[in-house]
Structures are given as structure tokens and as C-alpha cells.
Amino acid sequence: MSSEPEPGLVPEHLRPGYDGDPIMVTVDGQDFRVRVRAGEPGTYDFDWLSGPHDYGFGLSRSDGVAMSLPEMEEAIRAFLAEIDPATGYLAE
Template structure:
């Protein structure tokens, strides 16, 4: 290994973080999420009320904006995949 970073991997200290003024707080089915977009068409969903520091991301190839109902459905789809015993995606 040459010590060069691998394509597509960003060291944690260089990853973008949400700006409170640019994030949206959503409560869906009793669960709290912060939604923020580091670049147009890319969304990070931080699960604030979950049992772990966990969440998910979505990107749109055309860079289009997600509507609030689309965000809420994405959260419901994510929650439907969570194993209640572990709090993580079911295997």
C-alpha cells in the first residue's frame, strides 16, 4: 500500500458536518432525524433518537431536491429495515 488515500473514502476529520441552519429536523413514527445536504442532491439522515450513532444517506444522480414527503418515506423505509433487537439494519 502506498499510503495514498483510497478513492471514495474520506477521513472522518475531513467529512462535512451538518450546519444547524442548513438542516431539517423531522420526527417520523416517533423517531427524530436530522436531514442535511452536503451537496445538492445528496442527503444525510442522522437518527437522533435511535439506540446508536446511526443513520443513512441518499443521493440523486440528477442532483434534484427531495420533498418533505419523500424524506419522510425514505425514513420509514429505513426504519422498516431495522432489527428491533439490535437497532441496526437487519441482516
């Protein structure tokens, strides 16, 4: 029996080198579109779709490894924790 993972067990959007369609992630009632930046493994753009402004953030992993869904959710929660509720932008 091989210890190598079987193809197809990792969702396509989490595979290294995936440059396809964005995924939708909802965290604490807030909707985000997450896109892998084309040609930049481990780099993501998070667009805050339900926020008060056209706003979001980018994130890169130094090792180039794909983020898991729980890691994406953690990054979104960290972003939301920094938002000023009065302005809807990052607190200064």
C-alpha cells in the same frame, strides 16, 4: 401572467443548491436530522437522533434535484423498516 413559479414559495431547505442548516424531521415517533451534503446537490445525510445508537444513512438522487419533505419521510420509513428491533441496526 407568467407560468414561472414565484420566488419564496419553495421552502429554502428544498431549493436546489441549499447547503444551509439541517432540518429536523419526525417520522413515526423517531427524530432525524436531515442535512444537504455541501457541494453535492440532491445528496442528503439522515442522522437518527432518537435511535439506540449513533446511526443514520445517506441518500443521493441521480438527477440532483432537491427532495421534498414527503420524499424524505418516505426514505426514513424505508430505513426504519429495515432496522432489527433486537439490535437497533440494519437487519442482516
